[in-house]
Structures are given as C-alpha cells and as structure tokens.
Amino acid sequence: MLRLLSFALFIATWWIASLLIGDAKLPAPPAVLSVLIAEARSGALFVNLGATLARVALAFTLAMALGSAIGYLMGRVSLANRLGDPWLILLLNLPALVVIVLAYIWAGLTEVAAIAAIAINKLPTAVVTLREGARALDPALDEMATAFALPRGRAFRHVILPQLAPYIAAAARSGLSLVWKIVLVAEYLGRPNGVGFEIGVAFQLFDIPLLLAYSLSFAGVVLVIETLMVQPFETRLTRWRLRAA
Numbered sequence: 001m002l003r004l005l006s007f008a009l010f011i012a013t014w015w016i017a018s019l020l021i022g023d024a025k026l027p028a029p030p031a032v033l034s035v036l037i038a039e040a041r042s043g044a045l046f047v048n049l050g051a052t053l054a055r056v057a058l059a060f061t062l063a064m065a066l067g068s069a070i071g072y073l074m075g076r077v078s079l080a081n082r083l084g085d086p087w088l089i090l091l092l093n094l095p096a097l098v099v100i101v102l103a104y105i106w107a108g109l110t111e112v113a114a115i116a117a118i119a120i121n122k123l124p125t126a127v128v129t130l131r132e133g134a135r136a137l138d139p140a141l142d143e144m145a146t147a148f149a150l151p152r153g154r155a156f157r158h159v160i161l162p163q164l165a166p167y168i169a170a171a172a173r174s175g176l177s178l179v180w181k182i183v184l185v186a187e188y189l190g191r192p193n194g195v196g197f198e199i200g201v202a203f204q205l206f207d208i209p210l211l212l213a214y215s216l217s218f219a220g221v222v223l224v225i226e227t228l229m230v231q232p233f234e235t236r237l238t239r240w241r242l243r244a245a
Contacts, residue, residue: 027209036213044198048214050223052183052194055111059118060179064172066119067126072164072173074127075134084127092122096182100189109190114183120181126171133167168235176230180222 011029018028039045074081074088100117107113137160145155187196195218201212 013047025208027212032209032212032214032216035209036217039166039210039213045122045214045217045242048194049199049217051191052187052196052218053221055118055194056176056179058175059115059122059183062115063119063122063175063179064126067123067171067175068130068168070123071127072134075131075137081131086122088127091120093129096121096185100182100186111191114191118179118182122179124174125178126175127140129167129171130164133164136167137163166212173230173234176226180218183191184218 009145014026015029016025023031035124036045070084073086096117099120100114103117103120104114107116141159141163142155145159150159183194184199187194188200191197195214198214199211202214
C-alpha cells in the first residue's frame, strides 16, 4: 500500500509539474502513456527491453562470477592482494565512458565489446566487496573445519559461503544498479537497438514523450526485478543472521 501511495504521489507531482512547466518540456502522463501503448503495440518496446535485459544479464553474470573469485582470492592471499590492488584502484577510478569507447575502438561496434565494457565497469565493485568479505571470515570457523577434517568443497559450502553471503548480496545489489545505468550508455554509443539506443533517437528528434516512455518503462522493469527477485534473494542469503526486532 505504501508503494502504491508513493506511485500515486509521483504521478500527481508529475502532472502538476507538467501543468506548470508546459507540455512542450514535460508532457503530461496521458501523452506519455499513449506513446508507450503505441510502442508496445508495434512490438518495438518489447524488442528493445529484451535486448537491454539480455545485455544486463550477461554482463552482470560475467562481472559477478569473475569479481567474486578475484575478490575472494585477494582477501585470502596476501600476495594476490598486493599484485591486484593497483589494477583495482585503476579500474575503480577509470570513467565508464572511457572503458566503453576504448572497447568499441579496439573490438569494434559489436555485442561482445558492449558486454565486455559493461562487465569491466562492474567488476571492481564486486572485487572490493568480496575482498572485504573474505577478510572478515571468522578464523575460529576455519579451525573448526580443519579439526573435523571437512573436505574443502563441503567446508567452502557450509562454512565460508554462508559468511560471504551478505557480501555477495551487497555486491549484487550495488552492481545491478550500476549495470542498469552503464548498459544504456553502451547502447546509446554503439548498439542498433535497446532502451539506450531509443533514448538516443528520442534525444536527436527532441521527442520528449518517446524519451519518457522508454525511460519509465525501463525503470518499471527494474523496479519489478528489484522487488520480485533481488530483495527475496538478499533475504534468503542472509536468513541465518540475527536481525533486530
């Protein structure tokens, strides 16, 4: 109910702002809704949303897999941390736009270049989070696993992974929010479809209703995924931890 109330407040604020500013700069909700319906009927909306979501899923999965492995290694092995830390600092401070442009120059305007650039921008945040999680592991639990002669696979699954779960959830939450934004930039600069591409077309034509239609539809999809997938996933991973009443 609170979310519905918040959504109604957003629509009311938007409508009032449209009346004050004018439809030329901020179209009213009915105007944007009509464009959204037209794009949906033509099929263009679903094609572009599907292309964007596919890129997000591939880049996010790649970045989380590599970032988790590298972060865990850096947190557990001092030599790996000393060798990898300069690269990590470089990637953390390298603008996303630079990475995307260089990827397109070196690999061409291809799907592989776009996904690789998005994943590289997400990678360092996952590494940092998982490195801190690996550093925070309880040594007493490691000693317990050794004392009971647990195989490495079972020890990792039942002793280490539950301790890393909150950090994995945090990396997934922050990383997903970052990937959503970067994928639109990559599409705007060098892909022939996707929400970012359509926003670029709307900008060139100064078509504000079309721009808002794609922006809000994408935001709606993100909100649904966050509510139905990300938050339950995070709750499940951290269900073993004590929570405040």
